[in-house]
Amino acid sequence: MAFSSSNGSEESELYHAQIHLYKHVYNFVSSMALKSVMELGVADIIHNNGKPITLSELASSLKLHPSKIGVLHRFLRLLTHNGFFAKTKVQEEEAYVLTSPSKLLITTKPTCLAPIVKGALHSSSLDMWHSSKKWFTEDKGLTLYQTATNESFWDFLNGNPDSLIMFQEAMAADSHMFKLALNECKHVFDNLESLVDVGGGNGVVTKLINEAFPHMKCIVFDQQQVVANCSGNENFNFVAGDMFKSIPSADAILLKWVLHDWNDELSLKILKNCKEAISHKGKEGKVIIIDIAIDEENDDPELTELKLDYDLVMLTMFNGKERGKKEWENLIYEAGFSNYKITPICGFKSLIEVYP
Ligand SMILES: C[S@@+](CC[C@H](N)C(=O)[O-])C[C@H]1O[C@@H](n2cnc3c(N)ncnc32)[C@H](O)[C@@H]1O
Known part of the structure; x- marks a missing residue:
């Protein structure tokens, strides 16, 4: 990658390092954007449409408030960049099609991995990460999950039937x-x-x-x-x-x-x-x-x-x-x-x- 603002290699290395670090800091945005689009059911709508879908058609199928059409466009822009959608033209208007990874979110297919996205990015899987410093500095042989919640993940599942179902559905999805x-x-x-x-x-x-x-x-x-x-x-x-x-x-x-x-x-x-x-x-x-x-x-x-x-x-x-x-x-x-x-x-x- 070339940096026109940089003359020396030291600056160039610094800029590269900055991009590398920022990219890893913001990796969660791609994950959460994917989860948002999965929850909206975008893959099902595009699949059921049977042909490329324009942004306005998609927004209308999702019954979005007009103020959210631009928001949807920006989510899709990132996810298209990340390979989850591809763009084509329908009568001069931009339209979206599914790619192989987003086809894995079509809920009527046996290969649907939406339950994995839901389970892996659920707050019960993510919140514990905020306790990692405490976990590192303690010597109790607990998991990070236990440190954060005072119970094991298995106990949590056993005490929460909805979460147990979500976990089993995620496992079943992977197993297909x-x-x-x-x-x-x-x-x-x-x-x-x-x-x-x-x-x-x-x-x-x-x-x-x-x-x-x-x-x-x-x-x-x-x-x-x-x-x-x-x-x-x-x-x-x-x-x-x-x-x-x-x-x-x-x-x-x-x-x-x-x-x-x-x-x-x-x-x-x-x-x-x-x-x-x-x-x-x-x-x-x-x-x-x-x-x-x-x-x-x-x-x-x-x-x-x-x-x-x-x-x-x-x-x-x-x-x-x-x-x-x-x-x-x-x-x-x-x-x-x-x-x-x-x-x-x-x-x-x-x-x-x-x-x-
Ligand atoms: C990660 S899941 C894998 C499920 C399944 N094999 C699959 O691939 O979809 C681990 C499984 O081990 C089961 N398990 C945990 N402790 C167990 C135990 N003590 N005896 C039998 N099964 C147990 C859990 O209930 C869960 O279904």
């Missing part, structure tokens, strides 16, 4: 993406007669697996308050329990987005219980982990940034962590397994097959 990944990794589930999806939430992933393998006996295993009102069918059942105590036996155990919620000590406990649950299969059993694997050397910087962002989310909310290959390996071997294989899936996650 797994349908695409399942085509790539179907072989991992071949020949399994039974599977327990530990911490399987409301069962979106298990249902997809059950649909692909109708003869496999599938169990979604989660906390009582999560599975209490869930119902399945003959080969797709919900069982309540505590994965830190014991896990129902099966040919394979699935752990999707579970271990990153926990530190190494507790993850080890879960993995050992998984090993016990497949022990009747001898060397034939396996644990299938779907989680992030940080790979700073080989991933592009944007992907690494997302993984590192997730790491801090897991740290601050749960005392959990995202792990690199070496950390996964240490955990897996320490739990008594003998081998593993990591395959990238779902864009930013990995499927880790773990063998006894």
